[in-house]
Amino acid sequence: MTYIVTLTSVQMAKNEDDWLITQRFTKGLPTGLDTSESGTRLALLVCDNRSHPSNSGRREFSEHGRFVTWIGSVQRFNTVGPVDSSITIEPMRRCPKPVPLDGSDGILASLSSTHRAHVERALTGSAGHIGRRTWQALHEAILRYSPELAPYIEWLFANLNPVVFDEEDPADKAWQEQRDAAQLLTRVTDFPHSALSAWRRPASRDAPYLAGLVPEPVENSLIDHDVRVGLGGDGPRFDDWLGLGDARCDIHVLEDTDGRRLEVVNVNATPVESRLGTDMIYYHHPTHSFVLVQYKRLGSRDKEYRVNKQLLDQMDRLESVSKLSSDSVHPHEWRLSRDACFLKFAHWRDRATTNSELAPGMYIPLSYARILLNDDCTRGSRGGRLFSYKRVERYLVGSDFAELVKLGLVGTVGTSVEQLRDFSLERAREGYSVVLGVETSEETPRERATRVRQRSAKKRPKVVSYSPSAPQRQASDAPDF
Structure with missing residues (x-):
């Protein structure tokens, strides 16, 4: 799975200073959301700036819309009580520049209607996820807009997929x-x-x-x-x-x-x-x-x-x-x-x-x-x-x-x-x-x-x-x- 976590601009501003130091964020998941460890196990953090654009404190968010602002790897799946669960995103890095999702310049516009619908579903509420094919399409769109994110994703994948050593070699x-x-x-x-x-x-x-x-x-x-x-x-x-x-x-x-x-x-x-x-x-x-x-x-x-x-x-x-x-x-x-x-x-x-x-x-x-x-x-x-x-x-x-x-x-x-x-x-x-x-x-x-x-x-x-x-x-x- 590739997870998408959505926060308001106020929530984002409240957490960013801590994230720069700890590189860690634990997020509760909606009841019933699949937490299997398949797929990329990446997490995209999206700032929803549509309601309070003036509260974000970052000039990149002067316009309304949603932006991918952080990217990280899901290292742990946590059980909270008999039903609830959460994910721990660690390490995580701030994107060199926010990647817009909405509007004519937003990357959602470049996706097919099927993949766009899957992303929109994941954006509904505070957390969701998308499958491998939709991630591949979204990944290509992100790199077209922001090629400098490629080494960030490469580094996160290397952290997520450790090499299995041969004890006889x-x-x-x-x-x-x-x-x-x-x-x-x-x-x-x-x-x-x-x-x-x-x-x-x-x-x-x-x-x-x-x-x-x-x-x-x-x-x-x-x-x-x-x-x-x-x-x-x-x-x-x-x-x-x-x-x-x-x-x-x-x-x-x-x-x-x-x-x-x-x-x-x-x-x-x-x-x-x-x-x-x-x-x-x-x-x-x-x-x-x-x-x-x-x-x-x-x-x-x-x-x-x-x-x-x-x-x-x-x-x-x-x-x-x-x-x-x-x-x-x-x-x-x-x-x-x-x-x-x-x-x-x-x-x-x-x-x-x-x-x-x-x-x-x-x-x-x-x-x-x-x-x-x-x-x-x-x-x-x-x-x-x-x-x-x-x-x-x-x-x-x-x-x-x-x-x-x-x-x-x-x-x-x-x-x-x-x-x-x-x-x-x-x-x-x-x-x-x-x-x-x-x-x-x-x-x-x-x-x-x-x-x-x-x-x-x-x-x-x-x-x-x-x-x-x-x-x-x-x-x-x-x-x-």
Whole structure:
């Protein structure tokens, strides 16, 4: 189904400021409306400006009529009581310009009488839907009027239709881990998950996950004015890595209007068949601290990981990271332990999941992993060592880990950017896929803690997302749907 939600100009004006931040809207549906998950699962938000045109506050609505003003994807269908239901539209984006439905210039006039009748039926009341054929006709009419909407629709479709990974394919397994690492970075930094989730397989099997990222539509005015002014026009810190001769590097940047920036660097330096796994490295520049998560895959059937010499050697090398850390001097430098490296024993469900969903798994600090390996709880029936949910009684999950990192309770102390660069490249050249996130801001430790504890999404600043190495594609480059 393609849903059409109709609001008055007053309702639209009341919600738009919140939508720019939260990118989310939950709308109740009329009783009996079909909520099957078939079709496009897109949602068009229409502003009905026929009754109160003067109340909209936007000069585009100076005339009477109905306009498509926002477009989004229906991620969830919710049941409210025994009969009523609703849909959650997330993410959603404002159209570059309102698309008129009515009048001689309106796109309804270009539809056949049958398709026009279906759209009008969906416009009756506060919410309705149209079928695939009517959507195809409406889609063509929308793009004729507003070709710049093509990348918006492409991006939403990529979010709605996640790639199903082949657990037997080394490239798919590597991309699956790198995607999880990228999404973990959005958790520890509180940036929108959708910014790194729209994805299609890259042409090269050796390419990093970010090479397949479908660019998020961004209004240039947001980048050029709102963000650049706040950051003083600083460029990405790792853009010189784009020219590395022995490694494939892709970079994506998220910036908000409060001056915070997350630069995500994804590096592969070896062929996928010889990869050792994936490292997620997060560096918080204001406190000169980083944490590392190394991915290990639990068996798909028994959800067990059999310890081998390779893992033990890798743990030895990771323990040397503690030597990069200085002693704590200031209150914000205190850590729960000297552990800066964690093992994530992850498993992926046997079904398609959303691109922004984290893989379930156990986050285990390196020192704790050592204790577990010296305890009978991990000893198998044949004397080998095993990590599994049944054998490890205590572990962190994704939300636990993210909270500790956000509050600065784990990580190195006094680590320089130069040390981070050297260490990250070394890991890539050793055979790991590296997903590096560098957060910069002017926040004090107290301001950081206050932001982390502030749960209201409505008070968050606007965020833009872009790849400095890959400018926005033109509408003519986008595929047809």
